[in-house]
Amino acid sequence: MGIADRIDLNGLLIFAAVADAGGFTAAADRLGIAKAKVSIEIGRLETQLGISLFSRTTRRVALTEAGHTLYAECVPRLRGIEEALAQLGSPSAELNGTLRIGCTVDHAVQSLGRVVAEFAARHPLLQIELRTSDQIVDLVEEGLDVSFRMGWLRDSSMRALKLSDFAQYIVASPDYLARAGQPQHPAELARHEWVALTLLPTPLTWSFTHADGESCCVRTRGHLRADSAAALRALLEGGAGISALDQFSARPAIDSGRLVRVLSAWTPPGGGLYAVYAPGRHQPAHARQFVDFYRRRLHQRLDECFGAPPSAGASNDDGEAPSRPARPANSR
Numbered sequence: 161m162g163i164a165d166r167i168d169l170n171g172l173l174i175f176a177a178v179a180d181a182g183g184f185t186a187a188a189d190r191l192g193i194a195k196a197k198v199s200i201e202i203g204r205l206e207t208q209l210g211i212s213l214f215s216r217t218t219r220r221v222a223l224t225e226a227g228h229t230l231y232a233e234c235v236p237r238l239r240g241i242e243e244a245l246a247q248l249g250s251p252s253a254e255l256n257g258t259l260r261i262g263c264t265v266d267h268a269v270q271s272l273g274r275v276v277a278e279f280a281a282r283h284p285l286l287q288i289e290l291r292t293s294d295q296i297v298d299l300v301e302e303g304l305d306v307s308f309r310m311g312w313l314r315d316s317s318m319r320a321l322k323l324s325d326f327a328q329y330i331v332a333s334p335d336y337l338a339r340a341g342q343p344q345h346p347a348e349l350a351r352h353e354w355v356a357l358t359l360l361p362t363p364l365t366w367s368f369t370h371a372d373g374e375s376c377c378v379r380t381r382g383h384l385r386a387d388s389a390a391a392l393r394a395l396l397e398g399g400a401g402i403s404a405l406d407q408f409s410a411r412p413a414i415d416s417g418r419l420v421r422v423l424s425a426w427t428p429p430g431g432g433l434y435a436v437y438a439p440g441r442h443q444p445a446h447a448r449q450f451v452d453f454y455r456r457r458l459h460q461r462l463d464e465c466f467g468a469p470p471s472a473g474a475s476n477d478d479g480e481a482p483s484r485p486a487r488p489a490n491s492r
Contacts, residue, residue: 169238171205174198175213175227176235183221192320258287259446262299262307265292266390270408272308275457279450286446294359294388299438305447307436308454310406319437323455324462328428329410331419332402343402346378346426353401354380358387366404368426393419404428433458 177187178198188195206213213227223231263272268290280288291302299307310326330349332340343349346368356363363385367377384400386392389409396403397418405419413419435451437443 167205167208168201171201171208172234172238174201175205176231176238178202178214178221179223179227179231179235192322254285255283255446255449256285257444257446258289259444259450260289260291260302260304261450262291262293262297262302262304264294264310264388266294266388266393266409267308267310268292269390270412271458271461272454275454276450278457279453283446294390299436304438305444306451309434309436310408311431319443321435321437321451323433323435323451323458325430325432327407327430328404329407329414329421330402330423330426330428331396331405331410331414331421333397333399333418334420335399336396336401337420337422339399340402342420342422344423346376346423349378349380349402352380353384354382355392355395355401355403356380356382356385357389357392357403358385366428368423368428370427371425406431 181187184198188198211226364380369375
């Protein structure tokens, strides 16, 4: 068996990403996988080839002479393979079959449902199932082609495409703020009634960063809990307390006056909206086309509601997004 027979194509793709990004961490962020996986794959590739591809110091990672040679010879071919595969999956024919989409109930109501309806009208031969759940589901067991999740991905076996970033707002109803007062500093949240989202691993502990760089961590308290963003928003609109909501869930309630944003100069951790595919499965053309369609509609809406659309990362083969703060990816 020759060397070429032992080389994994994924290893070459990761090699190209490290060379393009100029480092293991940057490549991991670009691919959406763990830095440790990048290191393992590069080490395996170097062992298989019997050469060093990168010279590593504490400050930088650079291609060796052999690395430059491999990059020059292989990367154009890799790009050609990607283009050929893309052409094979191009939308040259009318979409048909069945597309199964998963998301949370709140995301379907707030955003995804109307886009699914528009996509269905454009493709009358395509059967579409929109399945909603506020719990983490197994894409393979449920037979889903794609699932949309908000938060921070923790399952490194999933392939994910980051569609956008989102911010979180600290919000409460006007009635609650009239009773309890409006906090001027995150530390004051410890004296307020915090409504916790139970999907989070530490729903009562929150970190904040000020526009001037100051940061703080607050341990909140409260006797009310909710297991979905929709339920949390309903409790907040009812005056039950104060909490954090993602900008998609909070904005309509803020615009209508049902909720008020406080501590706007302080930023809780943001997150990402991801299209997630099951591991080791081919991405069907109808799933790819729907994700592209939704991403365009999503950015149009973000531009209308919030100004310039949040940035979005690239697709990856082993999607693991940043794990801090760690929490379920479909928590919203």
